[in-house]
Amino acid sequence: MKLDPEVLDENRKMARDCLILTAVMAAGFLVARRFDLSVVWGLLIGYALAVGNFYFMSVGLTKALSTGDETAAKTKIRQSYLIRTLVMLAVMAFSLWTERIHWVPVIASVFYPRIVLAMRGAWTWIRRRRHPEEEPEPAAREIPAEPEEEESPDEFEKFVSHFSKGPVPGEEKGKASDEAEKDSEGKKD
Numbered sequence: 001m002k003l004d005p006e007v008l009d010e011n012r013k014m015a016r017d018c019l020i021l022t023a024v025m026a027a028g029f030l031v032a033r034r035f036d037l038s039v040v041w042g043l044l045i046g047y048a049l050a051v052g053n054f055y056f057m058s059v060g061l062t063k064a065l066s067t068g069d070e071t072a073a074k075t076k077i078r079q080s081y082l083i084r085t086l087v088m089l090a091v092m093a094f095s096l097w098t099e100r101i102h103w104v105p106v107i108a109s110v111f112y113p114r115i116v117l118a119m120r121g122a123w124t125w126i127r128r129r130r131h132p133e134e135e136p137e138p139a140a141r142e143i144p145a146e147p148e149e150e151e152s153p154d155e156f157e158k159f160v161s162h163f164s165k166g167p168v169p170g171e172e173k174g175k176a177s178d179e180a181e182k183d184s185e186g187k188k189d
Helices: 005-031 037-067 070-097 103-109 112-130 153-161 171-188
Strands: none
Touching: 005 037, 005 103, 005 112, 037 070, 037 103, 037 112, 070 103
């Protein structure tokens, strides 16, 4: 399966940004003087877990969207999510079970993509606040909006009529007197 170039580019950016967060985690262990071989394994496995999860999420979404059927797409997305979650839980449990892998970098890495996406959103918000004259970047594939049809008064009246509980007091008299006037005018002509 071939991924869209934009999806691949997003995966490259995520891999780069997760690597930066992994380096920050390593620096934290160095400062705390807790850096050892188990931390190295935890950092490597955690990085692979974060980037792999994001990549396989992209693959799963691409496959689901290529089906063309909404129910099949939802099923594929659920299966992808379930498999990725089970793999992540298994890796995290294994890191907790063994002493050769430090569990903190492995569990922290699960949050790397969320942190990256939150930081990107914050950075975009800051840029827009500093330079409001700049237009935001266009979306990768904008879905054309369907032209909105203006509702005619008849459609609106039909819609509103469902909410009424009956005739408005005083309205019956008005209708009856209007009909009586029409009848009397019709007889005069």
